[in-house]
Amino acid sequence: MYSIDNLPIIFRSKNIPIPSGYRPLYKLSIILLILKFCCRGKKSSLLRIQLFSWALKSVESKDRFWEIVTEEINGSIWTLDPTIIRAINFGIGERLLERVSTSVKLTQKGIKLVKDITDNDMMIKEIDFMKQVGFQVTESKITEMSKNWNT
Amino acid sequence: MLKINKIKIEVNTIEGIFLGEYTFDMGLNVIKGLNTSGKSTLFQAMLYALGIEELLGGKNAKMMQSALREKIEKEEEKFIEVTASKVFLELQNLEKSITIERTIRGEKSPKLVRIYYGNLLTKPDMLYESIDTWIHDPGGASNKNRGFHYLLEEFLGWKLPKVVYNNGSFRKLYLQSIFPGFIIEQKGGWSDLLSTIPHYGIKNVESKSIEFLLKLDVFENEQAKLKVKSDKLAIQNEWKTKYNNLQYLLNRGDLEISGINNFPETLINSEGVALYLFFNGRRRLLNEILYDWKEEFKELSSRKIATNLMINQQNLKYLNSNQSELEELIIRWEFLSQNIKIRKSKIEQYEIQLKDVQEELRKNKDVEKIYKLGGEANISLAKKKCPTCNQPIEDSLFPIDADLNPMSIGENIKYIKAQEKMILAFLQVERSELIKEERNASQLYKNLNDIRISIRSLKKSLIEDDRIPSEAQIEKKIRLETKISFYTKLVEETNDAVEEFLVLSDKYNEIIGRERKLPSNLMSRLDYDKFKTLEKRFKLLLTTFEYSSKGRDNIAISKDIEKRFGLPVVEDEGIKYSLRYDSSGSDLIRTIWAYSIALLETSLLYNTNHPGLLIFDEPAQQGVGHSGFNEMMIRLASNKKVQSFVISSFNESKSYYENSVKGIEGKFKLIDISFKSISIKS
Numbered sequence: 001m002y003s004i005d006n007l008p009i010i011f012r013s014k015n016i017p018i019p020s021g022y023r024p025l026y027k028l029s030i031i032l033l034i035l036k037f038c039c040r041g042k043k044s045s046l047l048r049i050q051l052f053s054w055a056l057k058s059v060e061s062k063d064r065f066w067e068i069v070t071e072e073i074n075g076s077i078w079t080l081d082p083t084i085i086r087a088i089n090f091g092i093g094e095r096l097l098e099r100v101s102t103s104v105k106l107t108q109k110g111i112k113l114v115k116d117i118t119d120n121d122m123m124i125k126e127i128d129f130m131k132q133v134g135f136q137v138t139e140s141k142i143t144e145m146s147k148n149w150n151t
Numbered sequence: 152m153l154k155i156n157k158i159k160i161e162v163n164t165i166e167g168i169f170l171g172e173y174t175f176d177m178g179l180n181v182i183k184g185l186n187t188s189g190k191s192t193l194f195q196a197m198l199y200a201l202g203i204e205e206l207l208g209g210k211n212a213k214m215m216q217s218a219l220r221e222k223i224e225k226e227e228e229k230f231i232e233v234t235a236s237k238v239f240l241e242l243q244n245l246e247k248s249i250t251i252e253r254t255i256r257g258e259k260s261p262k263l264v265r266i267y268y269g270n271l272l273t274k275p276d277m278l279y280e281s282i283d284t285w286i287h288d289p290g291g292a293s294n295k296n297r298g299f300h301y302l303l304e305e306f307l308g309w310k311l312p313k314v315v316y317n318n319g320s321f322r323k324l325y326l327q328s329i330f331p332g333f334i335i336e337q338k339g340g341w342s343d344l345l346s347t348i349p350h351y352g353i354k355n356v357e358s359k360s361i362e363f364l365l366k367l368d369v370f371e372n373e374q375a376k377l378k379v380k381s382d383k384l385a386i387q388n389e390w391k392t393k394y395n396n397l398q399y400l401l402n403r404g405d406l407e408i409s410g411i412n413n414f415p416e417t418l419i420n421s422e423g424v425a426l427y428l429f430f431n432g433r434r435r436l437l438n439e440i441l442y443d444w445k446e447e448f449k450e451l452s453s454r455k456i457a458t459n460l461m462i463n464q465q466n467l468k469y470l471n472s473n474q475s476e477l478e479e480l481i482i483r484w485e486f487l488s489q490n491i492k493i494r495k496s497k498i499e500q501y502e503i504q505l506k507d508v509q510e511e512l513r514k515n516k517d518v519e520k521i522y523k524l525g526g527e528a529n530i531s532l533a534k535k536k537c538p539t540c541n542q543p544i545e546d547s548l549f550p551i552d553a554d555l556n557p558m559s560i561g562e563n564i565k566y567i568k569a570q571e572k573m574i575l576a577f578l579q580v581e582r583s584e585l586i587k588e589e590r591n592a593s594q595l596y597k598n599l600n601d602i603r604i605s606i607r608s609l610k611k612s613l614i615e616d617d618r619i620p621s622e623a624q625i626e627k628k629i630r631l632e633t634k635i636s637f638y639t640k641l642v643e644e645t646n647d648a649v650e651e652f653l654v655l656s657d658k659y660n661e662i663i664g665r666e667r668k669l670p671s672n673l674m675s676r677l678d679y680d681k682f683k684t685l686e687k688r689f690k691l692l693l694t695t696f697e698y699s700s701k702g703r704d705n706i707a708i709s710k711d712i713e714k715r716f717g718l719p720v721v722e723d724e725g726i727k728y729s730l731r732y733d734s735s736g737s738d739l740i741r742t743i744w745a746y747s748i749a750l751l752e753t754s755l756l757y758n759t760n761h762p763g764l765l766i767f768d769e770p771a772q773q774g775v776g777h778s779g780f781n782e783m784m785i786r787l788a789s790n791k792k793v794q795s796f797v798i799s800s801f802n803e804s805k806s807y808y809e810n811s812v813k814g815i816e817g818k819f820k821l822i823d824i825s826f827k828s829i830s831i832k833s
Contacts, residue, residue: 015557015558015559015562016555016556016558017557017563017566018546018549018557018558018563020511020514020517021548022547022548023522023546024532024547025521025522025525025530025532025533026514026521027548029521083548083549087548090532093531094530094531094538095538096530109528112528112731113528113530117521117524122517122521122524123517123521
């Protein structure tokens with residue numbers, strides 16, 4: 001018999017909620033969409049993906065994004081998200097992405113998944129934003145901006 | 152039934168008329184020629200004459216080859232300017248024939264299509280009535296007299312159903328959406344089943360097209376369901392508008408209503424409806440207050456109005472009590488104003504929180520969809536497995552050593568929904584409190600004014616001539632009279648508005664009744680039979696055509712009304728994959744052969760909307776090789792009840808062609824184009 005002194009107490013950790021941006025496949029889909037809608041040749045440097053992923057985080061970061069892109073504010077800093085590289089690695093594992101020197105590129109399989117996403121009316125707000133930006137953030141612009149970081 | 156009897160393409164140039172005339176039979180028609188021979192020109196002109204050039208990706212003459220619009224090749228490398236061109240197409244159904252004439256280049260607009268009621272091409276010596284119709288313009292699909300697609304729909308014996316578009320409207324399905332089920336075009340048509348359907352913002356348009364071709368009962372049931380849904384929505388909106396108007400009316404008198412809410416209900420009656428007024432800080436039935444006022448008014452009227460002298464002693468007492476009441480009311484008023492301010496900022500905070508939570512909920516719903524889609528596309532992450540080593544992994548991007556137990560997506564959504572619900576509940580409480588407080592404040596303000604006026608007239612009485620009648624008493628009587636007439640009128644207006652709610656409630660009741668009558672499963676028994684036949688044929692044909700990708704045994708026709716309904720899917724562990732992901736390129740082509748033919752053959756067994764026509768433009772794609780191609784040709788040639796077309800270069804190889812038609816020599820109509828499909832008239 002258990003008495004109050006030797007009653008076994010078991011602690012179980014509760015499942016914790018995960019923000020959408022930390023779900024691997026969701027983050028990966030965002031990256032695929034960025035490559036499709038905002039990058040010529042469906043290819044991009046990691047830094048540009050970081051910029052877009054950061055911009056999509058909140059309304060404030062979107063506003064700040066437009067300031068950085070259109071008004072060429074000096075000392076433009078956006079946050080770098082370590083989970084992106086994990087998502088990209090998964091993407092390469094799934095053969096949705098491929099590495100081309102220092103850039104990543106959409107594969108045929110990736111393009112198909114993007115088409116399914118758009119066909120199924122998913123992630124509408126994100127896609128609207130990306131279409132609005134289009135191809136105006138070029139790699140050279142990214143390089144230019146990142147130079148400002150050192151100062 | 153639809154049979155294409157003959158096509159004629161006419162191209163005018165300064166060096167003479169170029170002609171391309173071809174007659175077709177029932178059964179298999181093979182159009183064979185080199186890649187540059189103009190086979191595609193012929194095929195595209197057919198689509199153009201039917202007004203379905205959107206299958207090629209665009210509208211009007213710009214979709215046609217340059218040979219029909221700009222320069223045509225007379226002999227090797229010699230091009231001549233085109234001055235005018237048009238196409239004729241003679242069609243036949245079970246009863247009659249029509250001939251379509253449409254301009255490609257020339258003075259007439261490509262949107263103008265002429266219909267001749269007869270065999271203009273095969274029996275050109277007769278005279279036929281004709282009519283000019285329009286296409287691709289508003290009314291092109293709906294105008295009974297002049298809409299080309301309306302008349303073509305009639306000729307095909309179709310009655311296109313109404314479907315719900317993404318913008319919520321309820322309109323007819325486009326004719327162009329049906330054709331990709333039996334006309335497969337070479338550039339876009341072989342990338343997936345029904346891939347050339349123009350979308351026009353229709354949900355699951357591929358399934359709709361198949362449902363229509365197979366004439367499934369599910370269509371009607373689904374439509375009925377959608378109709379109920381949209382009717383319900385309409386009533387809800389109307390109800391809400393009326394409710395807002397009612398609130399506006401009530402606010403004029405700071406009234407509150409019970410018995411009617413801001414969403415539709417089936418059982419409301421006028422007896423359950425009551426009006427309340429906040430009076431001196433208390434919520435009371437308006438009817439009771441009105442009764443009190445009327446009594447007081449009666450009493451005042453019956454009394455003789457006193458002179459100032461008679462009541463000054465009393466007035467002094469009133470003045471004192473009025474002044475202390477005024478002070479108290481001012482304190483209450485300030486306290487209430489402060490409360491309202493605090494409550495408003497609280498509500499603002501909650502609203503910001505709510506927006507954040509709802510945004511996260513929207514994202515999480517996307518997460519859920521993405522994972523479902525990923526499951527269908529055979530992506531390991533969707534099954535929480537590593538794509539490289541296939542080991543189970545945590546469903547989060549946090550570092551591995553973070554050691555967390557993430558909620559499943561379903562749990563996560565529930566969690567966020569609970570948060571949303573909580574905030575909404577808070578908001579609702581705060582908002583309704585705010586409304587009450589504001590109403591109280593407004594009533595308090597009126598009371599304040601009343602007392603101020605009363606104090607003013609009391610003071611006046613005290614300094615006035617003692618012999619004249621008391622102004623304070625007269626003032627009181629007049630105010631009472633105004634209030635009574637104002638609220639009596641308001642009650643009448645409210646009663647009229649309540650009548651309208653009763654009418655709406657009846658309508659709502661009728662819709663709910665219709666909703667209850669809908670069958671829970673939308674497919675009928677006959678629908679199941681059709682699906683069974685379709686699935687059996689489809690699988691048989693896959694084997695016949697030497698389909699070899701994995702998962703052949705798990706292929707089924709989806710009966711999931713939401714997901715690729717009527718289309719083939721691979722089922723694995725309860726998850727449905729699109730065949731597109733699992734088949735090799737050449738097997739996808741075989742899938743399209745098998746499905747199109749199975750659809751045609753199933754339709755023959757049942758009386759459906761399928762026109763009994765099948766056109767394959769360059770079906771030997773993607774290095775499909777020899778395997779299965781000959782079998783496919785045999786299958787088509789053996790079916791004389793329908794008309795089929797295979798348009799192909801046969802890899803520009805004699806042996807490939809001979810292999811393809813092995814066993815059916817002489818059993819089909821061969822159109823062998825030696826130089827150009829359209830050549831100069833000698």
